[in-house]
Amino acid sequence: MTRTRFHQGLEELKHKLLAMGGMAEKAVDTAVDAYRRRDLKLCQQVFQGEKAINAIEREIDELALDLLAMQQPMAVDLRFITAVMKINADLERVGDQAVNIAERVINIVKLPPAELPVDVPRMAATVAGMVRRALESFLEEKAELAEAVLKLDDIVDRMDDEFYAVLVNKMHQQPEITDQALDVLLISRNLERVADHATNIAEDVIFWVRGADIRHNANHAASD
């Protein structure tokens, strides 16, 4: 195996990871669209999409293992490839969260519509942006962008807290829509988990970029 062949493999790995990120982000968008439109067909799309996400997850893992086995990788490539494997696992779980949201939507559609003053699509847009930026920070090796993702996570946590307060209040005022409020509360939790996965990715990027620095800069420990 030549060095060129190895570098082609790395490029392919990046390309696949980017594709997977797009699929995971789309899954979340579709699930939230399903919520917004009370559309069961969109739920089915999310379930179909999960299979494709699982398949590409395995492809990425296998390619990463092949690259690790191909030749003695340099430390910097080693860190890159193992970071890809971790990010890959997080993206797959973003897809799982989209499935959880879609399952909640199936439940919601059975219940009478309820007016709930929380902006789920706004939270979803923030969260999807975190996933996109986390992946971008990785592929462009930008630790600052990864730091921005960590800040967005605080915003999402605050939204989740706010939704929680609003929805519990609603349950107290109108106990008859407790079930609907609970479903939305759990969707909010699912979105918060997606944000956690984006945060995990961002932390891996920071660790990876700084880890690469360690070689030049002996005492630079990764923070957590």
Add this chain to the structure above:
Amino acid sequence: MTRTRFHQGLEELKHKLLAMGGMAEKAVDTAVDAYRRRDLKLCQQVFQGEKAINAIEREIDELALDLLAMQQPMAVDLRFITAVMKINADLERVGDQAVNIAERVINIVKLPPAELPVDVPRMAATVAGMVRRALESFLEEKAELAEAVLKLDDIVDRMDDEFYAVLVNKMHQQPEITDQALDVLLISRNLERVADHATNIAEDVIFWVRGADIRHNANHAASD
């Protein structure tokens, strides 16, 4: 670096992962004890423990990277080391769930006690057993044990569904304890997430063990 040195490193890696598994499991136990006893001191122990878990997570990652860099690992060692890195990430998130439970407990203790007919400690014991078995299946390379973890996950999912039904029913009957019921519902979700991490580990083990077979047994694809 000699082959012997490499194998010592692998043993150390196993040893550390086992220690981490014990810490993660203890974190869940302690958090659930905190719930059972309404004990804020135990919550603090969980928060302290999380720092130790994060520290050992980094140690395991660094050791794994050192081993990968040390010499051209054989395919079987490569899969082992990368599986350790994935399992490591899951165990760290088990610790995060324990922290989430402890945070919920801090909330619960502020509220008047409420009689809620769900057996959280039983669910927690099942879930902690899953984590322990998943790790055991990895260290002993037993795919059957990993399969057993997947079955337990179905049981935990059913418990979670049952808790959900019971708690929502309780909210309808006694709206004044909605907050307490909701806290317990979310603890149940956190435990279910721990079970998901154990399931992820078990799936990695099955993939790893069967992946190792591929070399002997060409067409044996890993299932998902």
